[in-house]
Amino acid sequence: xxxxxxLEEVCKxxxxxxxxxxxEKILILIPDRINSNGYHPAMVTDMKKCTGCGYCFKVCPEPxxxxxx
Amino acid sequence: xxxxxLMYGNHAMVEGVIAAGCRFFAGYPIxxxxxxxxxxxxxxxxxxxxxxxTESEISAINMLFGAAAAGKRAMTSSSxxxxxxxxxxxxxxxxxxxxxxxxNIVRGGPGLGNIAxxxxxxxxxxxxxxxxxxxxxxxxxxxxxxxxxxxxxxxELAEKYxxxxxxxxxxxxxxxxxxxxxxxxxxxxxxxxxxxWALCGxxxxxxxxxxxxxxxxxxxxxxxLRRAEKYAKIRSNEQxxxxxxxxxxxxxxxxxxxxxxxSDAAVKMARDKGFKVGLLRPITLxxxxxxxxxxxxxxxxxxxxxxxxxxQMIDDVKLATECRSRIYFHGRPGGGVPTPxxxxxxxxxxxxxxx
Amino acid sequence: xxxxxxxxxxLTETLQRYCPGCGHGIVHRIIGELLVKLDxxxxxxxxxxxxxxxxxxxxxxxxxxxxxHGRGPAIATGLKRTRxxxxxxxxxxxxxxxxxxxxxxxxxxxxxxNITVIFIxxxxxxxxxxxxAPTTLPGMKSTTSVKGRDIAKQxxxxxxxxxxxxxxxxxxxxxxxxxxxxxxxxxxxxxxTAFANQISNKGFSMVEILSMCPxxxxxxxxxxKKWLGEVMAEYYPLGVFRDLSKEGK
Numbered sequence: 001x002x003x004x005x006x007l008e009e010v011c012k013x014x015x016x017x018x019x020x021x022x023x024e025k026i027l028i029l030i031p032d033r034i035n036s037n038g039y040h041p042a043m044v045t046d047m048k049k050c051t052g053c054g055y056c057f058k059v060c061p062e063p064x065x066x067x068x069x
Numbered sequence: 070x071x072x073x074x075l076m077y078g079n080h081a082m083v084e085g086v087i088a089a090g091c092r093f094f095a096g097y098p099i100x101x102x103x104x105x106x107x108x109x110x111x112x113x114x115x116x117x118x119x120x121x122x123t124e125s126e127i128s129a130i131n132m133l134f135g136a137a138a139a140g141k142r143a144m145t146s147s148s149x150x151x152x153x154x155x156x157x158x159x160x161x162x163x164x165x166x167x168x169x170x171x172x173n174i175v176r177g178g179p180g181l182g183n184i185a186x187x188x189x190x191x192x193x194x195x196x197x198x199x200x201x202x203x204x205x206x207x208x209x210x211x212x213x214x215x216x217x218x219x220x221x222x223x224x225e226l227a228e229k230y231x232x233x234x235x236x237x238x239x240x241x242x243x244x245x246x247x248x249x250x251x252x253x254x255x256x257x258x259x260x261x262x263x264x265x266w267a268l269c270g271x272x273x274x275x276x277x278x279x280x281x282x283x284x285x286x287x288x289x290x291x292x293x294l295r296r297a298e299k300y301a302k303i304r305s306n307e308q309x310x311x312x313x314x315x316x317x318x319x320x321x322x323x324x325x326x327x328x329x330x331x332s333d334a335a336v337k338m339a340r341d342k343g344f345k346v347g348l349l350r351p352i353t354l355x356x357x358x359x360x361x362x363x364x365x366x367x368x369x370x371x372x373x374x375x376x377x378x379x380x381q382m383i384d385d386v387k388l389a390t391e392c393r394s395r396i397y398f399h400g401r402p403g404g405g406v407p408t409p410x411x412x413x414x415x416x417x418x419x420x421x422x423x424x
Numbered sequence: 425x426x427x428x429x430x431x432x433x434x435l436t437e438t439l440q441r442y443c444p445g446c447g448h449g450i451v452h453r454i455i456g457e458l459l460v461k462l463d464x465x466x467x468x469x470x471x472x473x474x475x476x477x478x479x480x481x482x483x484x485x486x487x488x489x490x491x492x493h494g495r496g497p498a499i500a501t502g503l504k505r506t507r508x509x510x511x512x513x514x515x516x517x518x519x520x521x522x523x524x525x526x527x528x529x530x531x532x533x534x535x536x537x538n539i540t541v542i543f544i545x546x547x548x549x550x551x552x553x554x555x556x557a558p559t560t561l562p563g564m565k566s567t568t569s570v571k572g573r574d575i576a577k578q579x580x581x582x583x584x585x586x587x588x589x590x591x592x593x594x595x596x597x598x599x600x601x602x603x604x605x606x607x608x609x610x611x612x613x614x615x616x617t618a619f620a621n622q623i624s625n626k627g628f629s630m631v632e633i634l635s636m637c638p639x640x641x642x643x644x645x646x647x648x649k650k651w652l653g654e655v656m657a658e659y660y661p662l663g664v665f666r667d668l669s670k671e672g673k
Contacts, residue, residue: 003425014445014638014645021605039444055605057429058612061442061449067429093506119505123498124531131495131528135502138489139469139510143502161492268487268503270467270510278481280472280490 002052003068004044011064013039017056024049027056072251078213079104079243082172082236083112085217086144089224090256091170092118093143095132097125097151100184101240102174105146126151130158130171137162137169138279140267142224142258146172148240149190150181152198159233160199164281166266166296168227170220171205172236174243177404185404186240186327191381194237195355202293204300205235206307207354209325213247221253230303231266237354239377241327241406303356310358314340315347320371320419322348323362323386328375328407335412344420354382359389366390371419373397375412377405395419434459436485445645447635448477450602451544452484454612455513458619459486468511469503471496474524475517476550494525497532500539511622513540519549522558522582529588529630536593536627540618543584543632545599547656548640558582561659565642581659585632589665595627595673597666601634601657603649610662626668634660 013035018027026049029040042064044050057065076084083105086094094109106122113120119136123129129145136143147155152173162169175190177183194207206226210216219236227234263269268277283289314336315321324332329350339346349365351358366372372394374383379402387396399415401407431437434456442448459465465486472480474493481488491499496514504512521529521543532539548566549555556566556573559581563572573581585599596618600611611633618629634656636648643651 002428010439012444016445016645016649019646019649052428054429058605058608059450059602061444061446061453062440063429063431063449063453065429066427066431068425069428093502095502121501121505121535124527127495128498128501128528128531131491131498132502132505134491134495135489135499135504136506137502138499139503139506141506143506157492158495165489268469268489268510269507270469271487272466276485276487278488278490280481280488282478282490 001048002050003047004050004056005066005068006042006044007064007066008035008041010062011035011039011041012037012062013041014061016059016061017042017065021055021059023053023055024051026050073248074251075246076213076249077104077244077246078216078238079174080108081213081217081249082146082220083108084251085220087112087116088251088253088255089142089221090258090261091142091144091220091224092116092258093136093141094119094145095121095123095129096145096147097123097129099148099151101176101243102146102148104243105172126154127158130155133169134158134162134167137167138165138268140264140269142261144170144172144220146174148174148176149178152190152193156199159205160197160201160203161281162233163203163205164201165279166231167279168224168231169233170223170227170236171233172238175237175239183404184240186406187377187402187404188239188326188328189378189381189402190237191354191376191378194235195357195385203296204355205233206230206303207235207237209237209352209354210242211326211329211350212242213245213249216242217249221256226307230299232299237326239327307353308356308358308360309352310361311350311352312361313348315349315365317345318347318369319345320373320416321365321369322346322373322375322412323351323382324348324375325351325354325382328377331407331409332375332412334409335416338409338413339416344416346416357385357389362386362389363391366393369394371395371397373399373415373419375399375407377407378402432456432460434465434485435483438482440483441479442476443639445636445638445648446476447546447602447633447637448544450608451542451611451633451635452480454615455484455542458616462616462619462623464511464619464623467509468513471499471512471514473516473520475520477515477517477544478551480515494520494523495528496520496525497528497537497539497541501532501537504537504539511619513542513619515542517544517550518546518557518559522584530591533588533628533630534591534593536595538622538625538627540622541630542615542618543630544635545584545632545660546635546637546640548637550637550640554640561656583660585665588630593628594630594666595668596621596629598664599632599634599660599662601652601662603634603636603652607662
């Protein structure tokens with residue numbers, strides 16, 4: 001089962017990965033947590049649904065995402 | 070006996086650049102130096118070098134930046150308006166501490182001016198020329214032989230100090246024909262050492278970055294002060310000049326390039342008439358021969374600065390002598406070239422009466 | 425478990441200072457991956473522009489040079505012709521390539537210099553605070569066109585791929601975008617082609633990449649990506665404008 005790791009301190013909370021990118025729709029920006037730069041980092045809501053397609057990684061500008069399989 | 074050929078100054082320059090191991094030329098046509106790119110286009114192809122006729126002088130200086138950042142000897146030539154276009158590039162190259170050779174065959178200015186010889190780019194050459202605190206090591210040839218020999222010295226100094234070097238000639242020197250002796254052994258570019266700062270791919274080492282900016286607080290000041298130390302070293306070690314008949318002189322002419330040749334004849338005319346006149350010919354315009362002039366000012370009462378301009382080097386003569394002596398000026402701007410009799414006339418006026 | 429997607433070795437560890445949602449980061453990642461995939465990192469020299477990506481000299485893990493605004497293609501010519509064994513790429517924004525460096529890009533393309541140019545088109549000047557670019561759309565607001573670009577006074581935008589396609593020199597020209605995963609994948613393919621062409625000594629290759637500038641456009645990253653897809657890509661159509669490999673060259 002693939003695993004997505006969001007690098008929370010690298011993430012700038014741009015939200016690109018959360019908007020119509022993940023086929024399983026399991027990415028959101030954490031509403032009640034900010035990182036030390038003041039951004040809401042992204043998180044995976046249900047890792048079991050992840051297929052490891054990499055689309056979130058592909059649109060991430062930092063990249064703040066690592067995917068393991 | 071070394072081979073001797075009658076050749077244009079501009080052509081001697083080309084052969085000198087090649088003999089110095091340079092295999093990259095990029096430039097744009099402009100009178101009075103078109104013979105340089107024209108001969109370069111033939112010679113570089115013959116020897117497997119690179120010749121690019123560029124779309125502008127801006128492109129040329131930046132191609133030089135690339136080639137030199139790759140660790141290769143690279144040069145361009147142009148004339149006054151084209152050199153103005155290159156100032157941005159030269160500033161960046163100086164700010165990145167990269168050696169290049171730029172040749173200015175000076176013509177009348179400002180603006181489009183004319184295509185006759187001039188020395189009105191002295192300020193541009195010796196005060197950096199572009200923006201920021203930097204200098205270009207500036208050499209002043211006065212013969213076709215010099216045009217052949219100076220590129221080797223220019224590259225050596227440029228590489229020793231990691232700084233752009235400029236050869237400041239003029240349209241007369243470029244266009245005249247004189248015998249040139251191919252005196253020194255040509256340098257094989259393969260024999261030149263690899264530069265430890267050159268961009269060539271980071272295999273087996275840390276990556277290298279060539280840049281002229283630093284936005285971290287206080288860092289650019291540090292870099293500038295470091296460069297200023299470099300310039301202080303150049304000033305101490307690299308002043309070059311020639312003197313004639315100065316030991317007992319009542320008047321010393323200070324002139325470079327074409328004016329030094331004309332003044333040389335005037336000095337001989339004056340000596341024939343009993344005037345004690347000497348000649349100081351700066352060979353490095355930057356660093357200017359401050360030390361020798363400073364010493365001379367203690368003994369010599371009069372200096373006559375002769376330039377093909379409205380007076381630019383005269384500022385450095387005043388600085389060097391601290392105006393201890395009387396400083397006179399004879400200038401021919403806008404493409405005018407002085408003659409020995411007119412310089413002799415000024416000598417007569419200064420030293421008082423015909424003998 | 426091994427890492428199948430992550431920061432490529434072709435990028436340094438330095439975190440990029442671009443705005444949230446900026447397209448530069450996506451293209452940097454693509455190039456960083458290619459430097460490793462094509463095994464060229466150790467013989468690549470990259471050229472950073474003047475603009476937001478002036479800092480690219482800190483981000484790409486290869487030899488880098490940072491020249492004056494717009495002059496990248498001339499620098500590339502000097503580098504490539506003296507070190508033809510090196511892979512040389514010039515990374516430029518729209519101020520760098522389509523304003524200050526218009527002469528340099530046209531002539532490098534006309535000479536078919538064997539280089540790779542990556543042109544980031546975000547229709548605005550980012551670094552200097554959002555002024556109008558040669559690629560700013562008609563009616564588009566910027567700090568020097570506060571009421572929207574007025575064609576009568578400020579002229580028309582420049583379509584760089586179309587312009588360069590009028591020259592015989594270029595080998596490969598394609599316009600892509602980085603707004604959606606599908607377009608990012610297409611961009612990855614195009615940038616790979618542009619580098620592979622240089623490795624095979626084919627001549628001049630350029631990929632123009634429509635890219636988000638949320639800060640310059642006054643939008644959120646998600647709004648910016650939508651505007652890019654719906655408006656910008658209408659004006660600057662995606663596609664291949666030249667590919668001489670199709671003619672067997």
